[in-house]
Each structure stands twice: as structure tokens, then as C-alpha cells.
Amino acid sequence: MERLGGPGAGLLIAAENLFPPLPSEIILPLAGFTASQGSFTLAGAIGWTTAGSVVGALLLYTLGAVFGRARFHAVWSRLPLVNMEDLHRTEAWFERHGRKAIFFGRMIPIFRSLISIPAGVERMPLPVFTGLTLAGSLIWNTVFVVAGYQLGENWHVVEEYAGVFQKIVLVVVAVAVSWWVVNRVRTLRQGRAPTPGP
Template identity: 80%
Template structure:
């Protein structure tokens, strides 16, 4: 970041969108700390990291759009323990709540990146997607960049608090996955059908 400045911070955040294991909860406070050292301004850090978020999200949106709804439905049909009714319900939910999902999804670990793919598959209007992504990313990035800026040398403390939030999200996803599998297996056994 010191060598490439704000654009370097944006590049790293764009890569974080494409490779979620790269944690923005570390990158953003580090960008704030680097700004506090005078390498670039805090406004520049927020601008460039938000642009990086949008670029990464647009790449995943494009991936979803290129893959397409028909191919996705064909792949879905081969998965065990799920059926087309599940997908139909998910698509109906996205039709109703897609705007909120894109906006708030930018502030939820793991989903930050993944939410862009169904938006592309469902062909959400590109301008609307970009605006919602920019707004959600701007809020998330500003919070973490400012935290790193204010904490200075202690910027890494942000990770501890963000890590707790991320663990809660992961635990919730795992609990939902276990609940889904158990209920689906039970319902198939109860109806006398074999699981695939």
C-alpha cells in the first residue's frame, strides 16, 4: 500500500472480493493506518477501497451473468438433497429482496463476495447493482478505514472485534446447513424416497 498508494489498497480489496479468504477486516484498517502515516489521504483510502469493492463485485456479477440461469438450474438439479422447488423459492425471494440483499450483503462477511453471483445470474439491472454495491461498500469500508486511521499503530485491534462478528456469521451458516440437511433427510425417509 505504501508503494502503490490508494490504488494499491483498491487493488487488494478487489482481489479480496474475488478471493474471500483475504479478509477485508485486516486490509481496510491497514489502509486507514497507512493513510494516518501520510502515504495517502483517508478520503483517498475510502475512495479507492470502495472502487476496488465495486470492481471485484462487478467481476463476480459478470461471472454469474455469463454462467446464466439455465446452466445454474441444470447444475442445481444434480445436487443431492435439493430440488427445483428450493431454487424456485430462492429465486422468488431474490426477486422480492434482492435490492436489500445486495446493499446489506456488502456488510456481511462471506456473503460480501458471494451475493454478486446470484445478482448476475438473475440479471439484476447493472446500474442498480453498481449503485447498491457502491452504497453498501462505502459504509463498510468507511467504518473500517476510519477505525484503522484512529487507532494508528494499534490498527490490528479491529480484527479482534470483526473476527467475533465473522465467527457468528459462520456459526449461523453452519447451523442452518446442518438443520437443512437433517430436515431434508428426515423428510425423504418419511416419504419413502431414497436420497441421491
């Protein structure tokens, strides 16, 4: 970021969208801190990182669109413990709530990147997807960049609090997936149980 300025911050955030192990919760406050040192302006940090978020999301959207609905259905049909009814319910949910999912998903760790793929698979109108991604990313990025800018040398404190939020999200996801798997296995076992005689 010191060498490339704002475009460097944008490039890092675009990479973070494609490779989630690169945490935006570290990159964004660091961009704010770097801006506070005069390498670029606060507005530039927010603008470039938001542009990077949109570019990364569009690449994942394109990946989902190229992969396509038909291929996704074919892959889904081979997965264990799931059936096509699950997929149809998920698609119906995304059709009803997809816009909210894109907007708020940009502010949730892990889902920030992944939410772009189903949008591409379902071919959400590109202007709508781009606008929602831009709005959600702008809010998320501004909060973290400004925090890093204000904290200066202590910018890393932001990551500590963000790390707690990320762990909460991981726990909630793990509990939800475990609950779903247990219920699905139970349902499958009941379906295979022999029908009692008269």
C-alpha cells in the same frame, strides 16, 4: 499500499472480493493506518477501497451472468438433497428482496463477495446492482478504514472485533445449514417409507 498508494489499497480489496480468504477486516484498517502515516489521504483510502469493492463485485456479477440461469438450473438439478422447488423459492425470494440482499450483504463477512453471483445469474439491472454495491461498500469500508486511521499503530485491534463478528456469522450459517440438511433427510426418508395398508 505504501508503494502504490490508494490504488494499491483498491487493488487489494478487489482481490479480496474474488478470493474471500483475503479478509477485508485486515486490509481496510491497514489502509486506514497507512493513510495516517501520510502515504495517501483518508478520503483517498475510502475512495480507492470502495472503487476496488465495486470492481470486484462487478467481476463476480459478470461471472454469474456469463454462467447463466440455464446452466445454474442444470447444475442445481444434479446436487444432492435439493430439488427445483427449492431453487424456485430462492429465486422468488431474491426477486422480492434482492436489493436489500445486495446492500446489506456488502456488510456481512463471507456473503460480501458471494451475493454478487446470484445478482448476475438473475440479471439484476446493472445500474441498480452497481449503486447498491457502492452504497453498501462505502459504509463498510468507511467504518473499517476510519477505525484503522484513528487507532494508528493499534489498527490490528479492529480485526479482533471483526473476527468475533465473522465467527458469529459462520456459526449461524453452520446451524442453519445443519438444520436444513436434517429436515431434508427426514423428509426424504418419510417419502420413501412404505405406505401402510388399509
